[in-house]
Amino acid sequence: MSGITAERAIPGAPPREPSYLTAKTGLASWLLTTDHKRIALLYMAAITVFFFVGGAGAVAIRIELFTPQADLLSADAYNRAFTFHGVIMVWFFLIPSIPNILGNFLLPLMIGAKDLAFPRLNLASWYIFMAAGGLAVYTLLSGGVDTGWTFYTPLTTAFSNGNVLAAAAAVFVSGFSTIATAVNFIATVHLQRAPGLTWFRLPLFVWAIYATSIVMVLATPVLAMVLALIFAERAFGIPIFDPLRGGDPILFQHLFWFYSHPAVYIMVLPSFGVISELVTCYARRRVFGYNFMVYAILWISLVGFLVWGHHMFVSGQSLFASLAFSLLSFIVAVPSAIKVFNWTATLYRGQIVFDAPMIYALGFIGLFTIGGLTGLFLASVPVDIHVTDTYFVVAHFHYIMVGGAVSALYGGLAFWWPKITGRLYPEGWARFAAIMMFFGFGFTFFPMFIMGYLGMPRRYHVYPEEFQVWHVLASAGAVILAFAYLLPMGFFAWSLIWGRRAPANPWGATGLEWQTSSPPPEENFHTPPVVEQGPYNYHPEHAGPPALEREQHQPQGRQP
C-alpha cells in the first residue's frame, strides 16, 4: 500500500536484540529512566492527557456556540471553559508537544549522540512538567479561572473571582520545565554532534528545535516575571498594575506579549522542522535552499522578539509605536514566506509519494499559508483595529497553531512512529485521517474569518443571531475535526499490537535516526556514526531522483 516501502515485507521476523523499550522492565525503569527516548514517551503520555483535557474545553465551547442563547453553560462557566482551553492547550499541549515528544526522541538520534547532554535534567524537567500539570488540574477542580489565557490586568489582579493564583502558579512552574528542556537541547546540539556533523550539515528539524530552545530560554523568564507580579499584586496587594494606586495595566500587556509573541514561534518553529523532514523524504529531493531555510528560522526567532506591540494596537499605545510594530510584523512575514516557497519548490522534479505524513505536510503548507497571509491583515494597523479581539484573530491563530503545529505533530508522529515503536501504522487509515483533518479544520475555522470581519467579538457565549450560520458551520466542522484527531490515536494504539514490524529505515530516509534499528537500542547506535555530508541526500548532487529506485538515497552518516 505504501508508496515508498518496497522492502517493507521482511521475510520472517529478524532476530531482535533488546531495544530501549525492552532493555529494562518494571514501572521504576520508566519513572526513573534517564533515557531520552523513554522520557519522550513519558511526555507523550502526559501531553495526550492534556490534549484531551484541553479538547474537552473546546467541545464545551463549540456546543455552547451552536445557538445564540446561553443553553449549555452559564456566563461564568463559559468563561472558565475558554480560559481553561487556552491555558491547557498553550502551555500543556502546544508548547511542549513537538519539542518534548519528537525533539526529545529525535534530537540525539539525528545528531548521532547517545543521549541529551543532561539526561537527569531531562527527567527532572518531566517531573516539573507533571507538577505544573497537577496544579493546572487542581485549578480546574477548585473552580477554574475566568480571565482568559491572556490574564489581562486589572481584571486578573483585582476583579476575577476564579482561582487565578493556582493557574498562574501552574503556568509559572511549567516554565521551569520549558527552560530546563531548552537548555538541555542547546547544550546537546553544541556538544554532542557526531564527528563531521557541522552546523550546516544539521537536519532542519535540529535547527528548528535549536532555535526554538533559544527563544524558550530568552522569553520564558519574562513570562515568569509577569506571573510573579500578578501573584504579588493579587496575593499581597502590592500595586503594580492597579491604576488607582499608581500602577499601570498596560505594563502587563507589554510584558505578557513580549513573551507571548515569541511563544507563537515556540509553537510553530518546531513544526517547520518536521515539515522539512517530511517534504524532502516523500518528494525524494534535497531541500530547496537549505541555507535560506536555516537563515529564515534564525531570522524569525530574532525578529519575533520585536513585534509584540502588534497585539496592542487598540490598547492606547501611541500611533508611532503601533506603526513601528506594524513594520516589524510585516518584515517577520518574509522568512515565513520563504519557508513556504522553499517547501513548494522542493517538490519540483521530485518523485512524490503521497503517504500519510506527506498528506499532513501538504495540508500544513496550505493551512499555514492561509494563517500567514491573514497575519498580513493583522499587521495592518487599521484593519487590525477592526478585527482584533474578534473571531478573525481566533481563526488566524488557530490556523497557525492548530492547522500548522498540530498537523505537523500528527504528520511527524506517523513518520517517526516506526522508529519510536518498531511498528508500522496502517497506511490507508492514516491517509484517511490526514485528509479528514484538513477538511474538518477548514470547516471549523474558515467561517471564523468571515464572522470576525462581520464583527463577532471573541469570548462571547451569547451573540447576535446574524452570526449563527457561521457558528453552526464551525461547530459541525469541529465534529469532523475531533474524529480526525481521535482516529490516529486509535490506529496508533492498534499498531502497537497488530502493526507490522518496521525495518530500520522503512521510508528510505537519509537522517542518522534511520540508521539504527527500529526501535533503537538503549545507547542509540552500536557504533557511533561518522558524518561526511549534508542532510537530504535523496539523489546524487547533480541529478534528480530516479523513478522507483530507492537505493539512490545516501544515508547522512556511515558506521566507521
Place this chain on the structure above:
Amino acid sequence: MSPLTLWPATASEQAARIDMLFTGLLVISGAILLLVAGLLLVLCARYRRGSAAPRGDLPDFIRRDVEIGWTAATLFLALFLFWWAGATQLRASDPPAGALEVHVVAKQWMWKTRYPNGAREINALHAPRGEAMRLMMTSQDVIHSFFVPAFRLKQDVLPGRFTEMWFRATKPGEYRLFCAEFCGTDHARMGGTVTVMEPEDFARWVAAQPQEEDLPGEGAALFTALGCSGCHAAASAVHAPVLAGVYGRMVHLADGRTVRADEAYLRDSILQPKRDVVVGYEPIMPSFDGLVDEADLQRLVAYLQSLRGEAAR
C-alpha cells in the same frame, strides 16, 4: 436564523477606507494563496512518483535567482503593504478641531455616555451624520473595549486613564456596539446600539434629553471651594494663568512642548500639575490627586470647558 450576510454595514468614513485596504489585502493574499496552492497541485501531479516528467538537476538560475527573487519580492510587498496600511491610519489619526465631544464611561458591564449639554444615556450612543464626533473614554474598573463594527473602530477603555477615538458617521441607522475586551462575567452582554441620525434630528434629540445636572455650575462652586480661584482668579496675587479660554487652546510648556489643552490635558493639570508646566510660570500648583473624586473632576473640567466662550480669542 437570520439571512446570510457576508459584509458588515459600512457607516463611517474610516470604514470605507478600511474596506478598501481589506479588499486590497484580500486580492493580494488570494493571489498568493492561488499561486501556492496551484503550484502545489501542479507539482504534485506532474512529479508524482513514476510519472513521465523529466527529472534531473535543478538549473542554476532556479537555485539562486529564483530564491533571491522571491525573497526580494515578498520584502517589497511587505513594505508596500506597510506603507498602504500606515497611510490609511495616519489619515484618520487626529480628530478635526471642533469635533463634538462625548464622554464614555465603562464599567462592568455597561456603557455610560454623556453629551456636552449634560444629556446622558446608558448602552447607547447617538451621533449626527456627517459630523465628527470624538469619544473621551475611561473605565471605572477593568479594561473594556468600545467596538462599533459598522464604523470599523475599536478602542480599549482603561481605568485611570483617558483614551479617545473619533469618527464621522456616514449613514443613518442603528448599529451594534460591543465590548471587545474580555471584562468578566457579563462581557458578552456588555453591548448597546449606536444610532446615527441626520444632523437636524440629532440636534432635536439632544435638546430633548433631560439634563440631570448642571455640571459647569457645580464645577464653578468647586473652583472656589477648593481654592483654585485663589491662584487662578484674574485679580489674584499669585502668578498663575487665567483659565478663561484655555480649553481648546494650544499651550506652550516649560519643557518646550506645545500641546492642545483638551480634556485629558485639563485633567492632568489638576491631578499631575508638575507634568505639564505652562511656560513662564513656577510649578507651584499642588496636585489635587486624591482630593477630588472622578465626579468632582468631571464637574471642574466641565466648568473650565464652559469658560471657552468668555475669552477673547
